[in-house]
Amino acid sequence: MNTLHVKTGDTVQVISGRSKGGKGKVVAVSPKEGQVIIEGVNLVTKHVKPKRQGETGGIVKAEGPVRACKVMLVCPKCGKAVRTGVRIDGDTKKRYCKKCNAEF
Ligand SMILES: [Zn+2]
Incomplete structure (x- = not known):
């Protein structure tokens, strides 16, 4: 199984690319594509067509995926975008x- 260095609920910062500097909470990860969706980062505008008569179409902003390799985890303790390591503690892996x- 493919796993990413970040998971849902983590706070991350984008370190390169179009959304560089963007910081937010990971709301979804797709390990297969190596992409993550970050709350409020890489907003893309979607044009929505009215589906039914009487509905108005419009422009909706939604988060677009960001490549996982371009994000760094923000340490909950020191508050900085940091490199993380993995430590094996018995049967559990700790980052x-x-x-x-700090372990988390
Ligand atoms: Zn730290």
């Missing part, structure tokens, strides 16, 4: 911040 050593 840790390479800056302040």
Whole structure:
């Protein structure tokens, strides 16, 4: 199974690309595509056509996917975009911040 270094609920920062500097919570990940959806980041405008008579079409903003390799995890403890390592503790894998050593 393919896993990404970030998961749903993580706060991440975009480090390169069009949405560079964008920061937000991961709302969805797709390991297969290597993409993540981040709340409020990489907003794309979608034109919506009215489906039924009487409905008005419009422009809807929605988050577009960002390549996972372009995002870094924001450490909940030191609040910085950091590199993370993985530590094996018995049967569980724990991620840790390479800056302040906090586990999460
Ligand atoms: Zn940290």
